[in-house]
Amino acid sequence: MIGSRCFESTIGGSRLVFRSWLSVRCHSSVLRLAVSSAMAMWMASTAVAGPAVTLGVDPLTNGLPGSGPLTVGEIQTWLSDPANHEVLDVKLPLGMSLGQTQMKGLEQNPMTRAKIELGRQLYFDPRLSADKSVSCASCHHPQEGFSRHTQFGIGIQSQEGGRNSPVSYNRILSDKQFWDGRAGSLEEQAVGPIANPIEMGNSHDACVAMLKEIPGYKLQFEKIFPDRGITIDSVGLAIAAFERAIVTGPSPYDYREAFKRFADLDPEDLADMKEDDPELYADYLNARKLVAENPMSESAVRGQDLFFSKRVGCSNCHVGANFADEQYHNLGIGMDKESPDLGRFVVTKVEKDKGAFKTPTIRNVAFSAPYMHDGSLRTLEEVVEHYNKGGTPNPWLSDKMTPLKLNAQEKLDLVEFMRACTGSFPQIASGRLPE
Ligand code: HEC
Ligand code: HEC
Numbered sequence: 295m296i297g298s299r300c301f302e303s304t305i306g307g308s309r310l311v312f313r314s315w316l317s318v319r320c321h322s323s324v325l326r327l328a329v330s331s332a333m334a335m336w337m338a339s340t341a342v343a344g345p346a347v348t349l350g351v352d353p354l355t356n357g358l359p360g361s362g363p364l365t366v367g368e369i370q371t372w373l374s375d376p377a378n379h380e381v382l383d384v385k386l387p388l389g390m391s392l393g394q395t396q397m398k399g400l401e402q403n404p405m406t407r408a409k410i411e412l413g414r415q416l417y418f419d420p421r422l423s424a425d426k427s428v429s430c431a432s433c434h435h436p437q438e439g440f441s442r443h444t445q446f447g448i449g450i451q452s453q454e455g456g457r458n459s460p461v462s463y464n465r466i467l468s469d470k471q472f473w474d475g476r477a478g479s480l481e482e483q484a485v486g487p488i489a490n491p492i493e494m495g496n497s498h499d500a501c502v503a504m505l506k507e508i509p510g511y512k513l514q515f516e517k518i519f520p521d522r523g524i525t526i527d528s529v530g531l532a533i534a535a536f537e538r539a540i541v542t543g544p545s546p547y548d549y550r551e552a553f554k555r556f557a558d559l560d561p562e563d564l565a566d567m568k569e570d571d572p573e574l575y576a577d578y579l580n581a582r583k584l585v586a587e588n589p590m591s592e593s594a595v596r597g598q599d600l601f602f603s604k605r606v607g608c609s610n611c612h613v614g615a616n617f618a619d620e621q622y623h624n625l626g627i628g629m630d631k632e633s634p635d636l637g638r639f640v641v642t643k644v645e646k647d648k649g650a651f652k653t654p655t656i657r658n659v660a661f662s663a664p665y666m667h668d669g670s671l672r673t674l675e676e677v678v679e680h681y682n683k684g685g686t687p688n689p690w691l692s693d694k695m696t697p698l699k700l701n702a703q704e705k706l707d708l709v710e711f712m713r714a715c716t717g718s719f720p721q722i723a724s725g726r727l728p729e
Contacts, residue, residue, distance in 0.1 A: 357723030389548030393615030413536025439661030458669030510728025543718035597711025626686025
């Protein structure tokens with residue numbers, strides 16, 4: 295992490311030379327890390343061809359231009375452009391880019407503009423549900439942090455589930471889905487809610503039959519999945535491709551991290567750099583500007599130190615580009631109930647997994663209250679209190695959970711840090727569905 299942090303935008307092209315120029319002034323271990331991350335980037339970039347796009351930045355999820363329902367004519371024109379079927383060479387924006395070599399599912403389900411757009415339509419289309427009232431966005435709405443501010447998911451006929459809606463962004467760095475990881479992939483996850491009686495309440499067969507009745511969908515599926523046409527699997531592939539395109543952009547934390555490689559340079563170094571490498575100097579100026587425009591408060595900076603410290607250790611689990619280890623831990627949430635949700639255990643039947651749930655991301659977490667698998671904590675302050683007391687005692691509590699003895703200021707600082715992990719969201723059109 296440290297290596298790629300330090301050399302984020304210097305990898306590749308003419309700047310290779312100056313990577314070592316800078317590293318003389320950094321530590322020597324950084325050079326080794328930079329070389330290995332450059333190798334990893336190179337290996338990843340040779341695996342896919344096609345036009346490069348940066349997720350969360352390039353307009354992949356904006357829908358087709360215009361307004362109102364999508365007509366068959368518009369869809370035909372869209373599908374007839376070969377550029378919309380080219381496999382995209384996917385890049386992640388600053389911050390998430392630390393996970394560039396860990397993207398999931400792209401080989402099995404390559405991303406194209408046409409597939410992402412089809413997935414976008416399906417995601418927002420309530421016709422996929424039994425009574426045409428509920429879409430994926432009903433519980434993972436862009437305006438509610440891609441989750442929902444209710445304690446539990448609310449499906450057709452206002453039925454309530456037993457778990458809180460997690461966020462549907464940054465899924466590209468995550469393979470197993472759901473709080474208990476019971477879906478092995480995003481594709482498998484995407485078709486689950488359609489047939490879940492308390493979510494969209496439909497059957498897969500009825501959903502497929504409905505889609506076949508809509509000419510705009512029929513055309514798209516036949517062109518995008520020539521071997522399959524409309525099947526529930528192709529529905530899953532399209533929705534997953536759209537979800538992988540929902541990647542969140544840099545936060546104040548990321549801008550500050552990206553600037554760190556320049557932070558120790560003295561005026562003399564900077565003068566040398568300006569003369570020897572104007573391009574790198576321009577990078578420096580840009581990074582400095584971005585930090586100034588997206589500042590982290592002193593409290594947030596202290597919170598960051600706590601978050602990553604050995605003493606507080608949030609980063610024992612909230613780690614990596616998406617602040618999530620993709621593992622399952624028991625924090626004791628809901629374990630004081632009479633018959634607690636046993637989480638991962640229900641999937642694995644392994645004793646130690648009792649009450650363990652998947653670590654969620656910290657990115658943009660300020661937008662997705664309430665928190666935890668059961669939505670039982672209403673604010674980030676309450677979350678910090680839960681950690682401060684060392685979780686809720688139970689026989690399977692993670693050994694990483696111990697009382698933290700945080701003072702009032704430290705608690706505030708941790709919350710401030712989490713707020714500083716708020717980045718930009720991609721533009722997403724929720725309208726324009728096939729007529
Ligand atoms: C009725 C509300 C509701 C609807 C509708 C719904 N979801 Fe969910 N979603 C949830 C809840 C609740 C969970 C967590 C369930 C669990 O873990 O058992 C979840 C989990 C997920 C996850 C897993 C995220 C993670 O971190 O593991 C993804 C991705 C997702 N939903 C996408 C979708 C898509 C795509 C659709 C439409 C096909 C959809 N959801 C429809 C409520 C809903
Ligand atoms: C042992 C691993 C672990 C450690 C250490 C840890 N977390 Fe978590 N975190 C998780 C898991 C797992 C969940 C979900 C638990 C559940 O729902 O039962 C979670 C949930 C959260 C949530 C709620 C997110 C949401 O979308 O609902 C926040 C916020 C959070 N943690 C912040 C922190 C902070 C701050 C620290 C340090 C004080 C920390 N975590 C330490 C594993 C951990």
